[in-house]
């Protein structure tokens with residue numbers, strides 16, 4: 001089954017290359033999780049498990065969580081902490097701007113290089129005593145304007 005990755009997400013082949021680069025084996029569970037993430041892009045472990053269940057595949061939340069965490073520890077994925085306090089994972093590890101829908105618990109990537117550049121430029125001059133900036137995570141928390149029926 002060939003799945004086309006969403007924009008910015010690595011294909012299975014590119015994902016395998018990434019795994020090898022980090023000394024990780026391209027195991028079937030890792031490939032299966034990435035195949036789901038190629039479509040979801042941003043997801044909580046529960047949402048990934050839901051996709052597997054729909055396809056008739058039995059997996060535990062813990063095993064999916066472990067795979068997603070391991071990928072994030074190796075910067076192949078990234079962690080996104082939602083406004084609801086839920087841990088989400090992002091198949092695109094590079095820093096980018098997000099819209100987080102607090103009602104539907106979904107993320108959308110926002111392409112706004114100007115905003116990222118402004119923030120980075122501003123922070124280039126900014127110092128937080130006792131800390132160094134490791135990452136910039138810009139997230140707009142939004143609510144849908146139209147009610148879903």
Ligand SMILES: [Zn+2]
Pocket residue numbers: 042090092096098107108109
């Ligand atoms: Zn994202």
